[in-house]
Amino acid sequence: MALCSYCDQRSDLERQGMILRILDKSKQEEVEDLFTSVFTSSEGEKEGRLIGNLSSQLAHNIDNSEIICFGAYEGKTLIGSIFFTRLHFRKPIQIFMLAPVAVSTEHQGNGVGQALINYGLQELRKRSANVAVTYGDPSFYSKVGFQALSEDAIQAPLKLSMPFGWLGQSLAGDSIPSINERPVCVKEFNNPVYW
Known part of the structure; x- marks a missing residue:
């Protein structure tokens, strides 16, 4: 009987040669x-440049506190990467936003993204983070525990163009608290x- 489906998934991927790790600034170009590449392939050249530039800025400012980056490697090749960035509130609470996420086109559909996100969420739990939020496709993120989040509970840092994509999950085992203020995000976002 499996005690940890994430552990089983990670073990399967590690047996296939994938390694998950925390990245630092030296990986900015990768x-x-x-x-x-991923966003150009899926969304077009303009979006590829936009998200490529965002990821470059985030990677340049990785500090493993406000901006944390995780990567999935197959051998020496980066095949997936995610960022978590801190949202600041007046209330003393640790909330991180997951975005952006990319898995190389040839590795999509193999569980790399889910394993990488679960790895990042486990790391945030170790750091006593309370909540993780994201802004994206509910059908994908629900696979890793995110649920629709009302802005009455936690607001996005800026006005959302598609409010149905605002999602969250508790990392502390309790319910997501309601916070009646708009958070401050890292400058890159x-x-x-x-939004």
Whole structure:
């Protein structure tokens, strides 16, 4: 009987040669190349440049506290990457936003993204984070525990263009608290184009 489905999934992927790790600033170019390639392939050249640039800025400012980056490697090749960035409230609470996420086109559909996200969420739990939020496709993120989140509970840092994509999950085992204020995000996300 499996005690940890994430552990089983990770073990399966590790047996296939994938390694998950926390990345630092030295991986900026690899991260930018991955995000540019993935988003260009799926969303077009303009979106590829936009998200590639965002990922480059985030990677340049990785501090493993406000901006945390995780990567999935197959051998020496980066095949997936995610960022978690801190949202700040007046209330003393640790909330991180998951975005952006990229898995190389040839590795999509194999559980790499889910394993990488679960790895990141486990790391945040170790750091006593309370909540993780994201802004994306509910059908994908529900697979890793995210649920629709009302902005009456936790607001996005900027006005959302598609409110149904605002999602969250408790990392502390309790319910998501309601916080009646708009958080401050890292400067890289402080642009309406991402929302």
